[in-house]
Amino acid sequence: MQLYSTKNASAFVSLKEAVLKGLPDDNGLFMPSKISQLDKDFIQNIEQYSFQDIAFEVSKTLLNDAIPENDLKEIILNAINFPAPVVKLDDSISILELFHGPSLAFKDFGARFMAQLMSYFNRDESKELVILVATSGDTGGAVAAGFHKTPGIKVVILYPSGKVSHLQEKQLTTLGHNITALEIDGTFDDCQALVKKAFLDKELTSQIRLSSANSINIARLIPQSFYYFEAYKQVKHLDKSIVFCVPSGNFGNLTAGVLAQKMGLPIHQFIAATNTNDVVPEYLASGTYNPKPSVRTISNAMDVGNPSNFARMIDIYSEIKGIPNQNGSTWNNMKEAIIGYGINDSATKEGIKEVFDTYKYIIDPHGSVGYLALKEYQKTNPNTHGVVLETAHPSKFIDDVEAILSQKVDIPERLASLADKKKEAHFMTKDYNPFKEWLQNNF
Numbered sequence: 001m002q003l004y005s006t007k008n009a010s011a012f013v014s015l016k017e018a019v020l021k022g023l024p025d026d027n028g029l030f031m032p033s034k035i036s037q038l039d040k041d042f043i044q045n046i047e048q049y050s051f052q053d054i055a056f057e058v059s060k061t062l063l064n065d066a067i068p069e070n071d072l073k074e075i076i077l078n079a080i081n082f083p084a085p086v087v088k089l090d091d092s093i094s095i096l097e098l099f100h101g102p103s104l105a106f107k108d109f110g111a112r113f114m115a116q117l118m119s120y121f122n123r124d125e126s127k128e129l130v131i132l133v134a135t136s137g138d139t140g141g142a143v144a145a146g147f148h149k150t151p152g153i154k155v156v157i158l159y160p161s162g163k164v165s166h167l168q169e170k171q172l173t174t175l176g177h178n179i180t181a182l183e184i185d186g187t188f189d190d191c192q193a194l195v196k197k198a199f200l201d202k203e204l205t206s207q208i209r210l211s212s213a214n215s216i217n218i219a220r221l222i223p224q225s226f227y228y229f230e231a232y233k234q235v236k237h238l239d240k241s242i243v244f245c246v247p248s249g250n251f252g253n254l255t256a257g258v259l260a261q262k263m264g265l266p267i268h269q270f271i272a273a274t275n276t277n278d279v280v281p282e283y284l285a286s287g288t289y290n291p292k293p294s295v296r297t298i299s300n301a302m303d304v305g306n307p308s309n310f311a312r313m314i315d316i317y318s319e320i321k322g323i324p325n326q327n328g329s330t331w332n333n334m335k336e337a338i339i340g341y342g343i344n345d346s347a348t349k350e351g352i353k354e355v356f357d358t359y360k361y362i363i364d365p366h367g368s369v370g371y372l373a374l375k376e377y378q379k380t381n382p383n384t385h386g387v388v389l390e391t392a393h394p395s396k397f398i399d400d401v402e403a404i405l406s407q408k409v410d411i412p413e414r415l416a417s418l419a420d421k422k423k424e425a426h427f428m429t430k431d432y433n434p435f436k437e438w439l440q441n442n443f
């Protein structure tokens with residue numbers, strides 16, 4: 001497997017380099033140079049395969065010969081160890097539950113697979129790899145759980161003191177082993193500045209092998225394509241045109257769906273569902289891409305004003321790779337495949353109520369955005385079956401959901417049990433030198 005940068009399609013790197021580096025030097029994003037088709041028989045007989053079988057077939061096809069089959073099998077068994085069930089609401093709508101992992105959000109798939117790949121590619125190095133992550137809450141939890149006890153890798157998570165929720169803090173500070181939390185007396189931006197400075201510090205990087213668990217690492221995108229196949233397997237018997245509705249922020253999830261489609265999965269249409277941060281739906285409607293500062297909503301994991309994976313979407317729908325072009329045929333190709341809707345907060349709240357009243361199903365605010373976008377689409381496309389990606393468990397947004405429904409929301413045991421675990425974090429100022437010294441002393 002070879003990968004190029006969305007800013008230069010004529011220089012290639014190996015999967016190992018792309019995974020360990022995260023980003024190309026030119027600040028583009030890595031893309032696979034070839035997206036191979038899956039065997040038609042495999043898709044026709046997909047019911048016969050387990051989720052892990054599917055993940056193995058898809059990754060084997062996409063990764064080509066980058067990892068020997070036996071090693072890849074082991075990586076998949078370790079990474080994909082929780083299910084992605086589809087719950088059918090009625091003949092036209094299903095929910096794909098992506099929250100059965102340790103941090104209760106779909107980001108667990110990406111984080112676990114990335115941890116496995118990094119550990120695999122690092123196995124011959126004598127020095128451990130130290131991953132630095134700044135988090136405002138959610139991503140850190142998925143990364144911490146994903147890398148927990150991964151051989152050869154240590155993780156240092158920086159979070160802003162007092163600015164993450166109680167349970168989020170527990171997700172970052174109670175795992176132990178190879179995960180260490182630094183509680184920074186500052187904001188998320190201060191945490192991010194510390195991490196950035198460390199990566200640019202030549203003295204430090206000559207002493208410690210540093211890496212990032214960046215959300216745009218290709219290793220996080222690849223496993224997100226697996227569950228589109230797994231969902232298709234569960235709705236195939238309905239014999240309808242399948243549309244996927246993807247609640248989106250940075251558009252990694254949707255981009256992974258497009259990869260699945262390019263590999264041969266028969267997806268009729270994608271729906272890009274956003275909250276009022278709707279630069280992509282606007283682009284799809286008008287042909288003009290106009291990034292803006294994000295605004296706060298109740299589906300806050302999608303509060304993104306300039307989605308980082310937009311460059312990958314442009315690249316996929318461009319006829320010429322490696323030369324970003326948002327116009328003409330690129331726009332036409334993209335709007336054929338994807339239709340966008342922006343949903344505001346008051347509608348989102350109504351959606352949560354409607355799903356509960358109609359189906360007795362508790363959906364989270366992100367899923368509600370997806371549900372409403374799908375309903376809009378199906379007004380003019382009634383003979384489709386829509387699969388809404390439920391990206392997080394409703395208990396992650398328990399205050400909003402309980403207030404909207406006047407109804408208790410159960411917290412799954414794996415989250416609830418964190419409340420009694422002891423927090424362990426090193427408190428630090430936002431100054432760089434003590435942070436650097438701490439790293440030098442500990443690794």
Ligand SMILES: *Cc1c(COP(=O)(O)O)cnc(C)c1O
Pocket residue numbers: 105106107138247248249250251252253254301302366391392
């Ligand atoms: C990250 C996240 C999203 C957005 O996913 P993207 O891949 O960035 O589009 C949606 N919902 C939840 C709950 C998330 O955590």
